[in-house]
Amino acid sequence: MSSYQNTPELLQGTLDVMILSVLKNGPLHGYAIARQIERASGGELSIEEGSLYPALHRLSKRGDLDADWGETDTGRRARFYTLSRQGQKRLVEQTSLWQRVSTAVNSVLAAGPSSAAQEGSR
Amino acid sequence: MLDHFRTRLSRVDERPVDQIDRDIEDELAAHLEQLQADLIESGLPPAAAQAQALSRFGDPRKHKRRCRDVALMERRMKTYTQIIVTAGCGLLVAAVTTSLWFNQQSANAAIGDMSTKMADLANAVGSRTGMPAAGGVSPQTAAVYVTGDVPNPGQFAMPAGGVSLRRMLAAAGVNEWEVNSVVVSRKGAGGTGAPTRIAVPGLYLREDESKDVALQADDLLTVVKNEDASNVIARTHKPAHIRGPRVGEVLFVNGDVPNPGQYAIPTNGISLRRMLAVAGVNESDINHVMVDRTASGGSGKLVVAGTDLREGKEDLVLENNDLVMVVKNEKTRKSADGGPPAVIDPVEAVEAVAPSALPRR
Numbered sequence: 362m363s364s365y366q367n368t369p370e371l372l373q374g375t376l377d378v379m380i381l382s383v384l385k386n387g388p389l390h391g392y393a394i395a396r397q398i399e400r401a402s403g404g405e406l407s408i409e410e411g412s413l414y415p416a417l418h419r420l421s422k423r424g425d426l427d428a429d430w431g432e433t434d435t436g437r438r439a440r441f442y443t444l445s446r447q448g449q450k451r452l453v454e455q456t457s458l459w460q461r462v463s464t465a466v467n468s469v470l471a472a473g474p475s476s477a478a479q480e481g482s483r
Numbered sequence: 484m485l486d487h488f489r490t491r492l493s494r495v496d497e498r499p500v501d502q503i504d505r506d507i508e509d510e511l512a513a514h515l516e517q518l519q520a521d522l523i524e525s526g527l528p529p530a531a532a533q534a535q536a537l538s539r540f541g542d543p544r545k546h547k548r549r550c551r552d553v554a555l556m557e558r559r560m561k562t563y564t565q566i567i568v569t570a571g572c573g574l575l576v577a578a579v580t581t582s583l584w585f586n587q588q589s590a591n592a593a594i595g596d597m598s599t600k601m602a603d604l605a606n607a608v609g610s611r612t613g614m615p616a617a618g619g620v621s622p623q624t625a626a627v628y629v630t631g632d633v634p635n636p637g638q639f640a641m642p643a644g645g646v647s648l649r650r651m652l653a654a655a656g657v658n659e660w661e662v663n664s665v666v667v668s669r670k671g672a673g674g675t676g677a678p679t680r681i682a683v684p685g686l687y688l689r690e691d692e693s694k695d696v697a698l699q700a701d702d703l704l705t706v707v708k709n710e711d712a713s714n715v716i717a718r719t720h721k722p723a724h725i726r727g728p729r730v731g732e733v734l735f736v737n738g739d740v741p742n743p744g745q746y747a748i749p750t751n752g753i754s755l756r757r758m759l760a761v762a763g764v765n766e767s768d769i770n771h772v773m774v775d776r777t778a779s780g781g782s783g784k785l786v787v788a789g790t791d792l793r794e795g796k797e798d799l800v801l802e803n804n805d806l807v808m809v810v811k812n813e814k815t816r817k818s819a820d821g822g823p824p825a826v827i828d829p830v831e832a833v834e835a836v837a838p839s840a841l842p843r844r
Binding site for chain 2: 390391392395409410411412414415418419422433435437438439440
């Protein structure tokens with residue numbers, strides 16, 4: 362199902378921004394958030410689903426998310442998370458940051474080993 | 484930093500801990516059940532679906548513990564803060580209390596040291612001026628007697644280097660500015676010669692130091708204040724009879740006396756006025772004095788009026804076993820003469836008297 366199992370290094374910063382991102386379209390409970398991330402990444406990113414919850418609780422306590430108990434489509438009791446105004450602002454900031462880092466990393470990767478060898482031969 | 488700390492404390496989850504635990508468990512269980520149901524729906528057998536669901540979810544206990552830590556973090560922080568603040572306050576109180584205790588100890592030590600120094604100073608002053616160390620009776624052999632209008636009448640030790648009249652008056656608490664006159668009654672040479680009297684006007688004491696008088700042992704000073712100005716100085720003083728050395732003889736003083744009790748008779752004898760001074764009697768307060776000589780087989784009772792004593796008309800040499808009864812002005816002559824004495828029994832007085840009250844020879 363997943364080709365890349367998350368690690369703490371991956372989760373550091375990226376899980377929070379992914380959660381904020383999938384919630385920008387409306388309230389979701391934890392299971393739905395996990396499915397959204399899985400779908401959006403094309404199955405390439407799959408997190409240990411239980412680790413979503415400490416992150417959700419941390420973001421709620423920080424004020425980025427609002428949480429309320431409700432019922433799922435199947436009638437099951439679940440906690441629904443909504444992006445707060447503060448969370449929306451943080452999502453913009455984190456997205457911008459991630460794009461800058463991603464671009465920088467892509468640039469490094471695009472340089473490739475041949476460029477590094479040319480630099481070393483000078 | 485402080486704002487961040489305040490913000491964190493404001494996020495304390497106020498739910499009861501068991502409620503927090505139930506909410507976490509419900510949320511995690513709902514996820515696992517939903518995942519398992521979807522896997523079964525996708526065609527997996529229930530057992531395989533359960534196993535795969537657990538594999539993808541991870542250890543539920545670990546996730547519950549981490550959620551619990553997030554929920555209770557601020558609460559623990561608040562508790563630790565309260566403990567630290569309480570401990571800090573306790574330490575502060577202990578430090579302040581300890582500091583105050585040490586300060587008190589230092590103050591006590593300083594007061595004790597000061598008291599010792601003052602006692603030393605008082606002894607030094609007493610040795611120079613003849614001021615009694617305590618009780619008005621000094622262990623010195625030589626003494627000066629002060630009576631009349633004196634705050635502290637009594638017997639004062641004669642310092643080895645001698646003492647002047649002005650210093651002795653100061654020792655007896657006399658304010659020079661209130662003195663009309665002082666009469667110094669002095670025994671004759673060798674205790675047998677003709678006595679002399681030296682009248683010193685208060686004006687001389689205050690304004691002419693050269694008029695000061697060097698006192699001698701056994702001098703009797705009679706102080707008259709301005710408001711009681713009388714002709715004490717001009718009156719003839721009837722001298723007390725002085726006889727030879729007397730050893731082991733005692734007399735008793737009782738009645739309206741600051742220091743009643745048994746007194747040893749000095750080797751060269753003692754007059755009534757001097758004895759009254761020794762016992763702390765202020766002559767100006769005396770109505771009369773009765774000297775009872777019946778215990779020694781003597782001539783019975785002799786009554787001396789206070790006015791005669793004050794004016795120097797009457798004085799007498801006291802004898803062994805004499806009982807001196809003093810009656811102050813407010814007392815009636817009857818209670819001292821005929822009626823029962825309004826004072827304690829002399830025998831009891833002898834038993835009650837402290838050894839320190841006995842004049843030293």
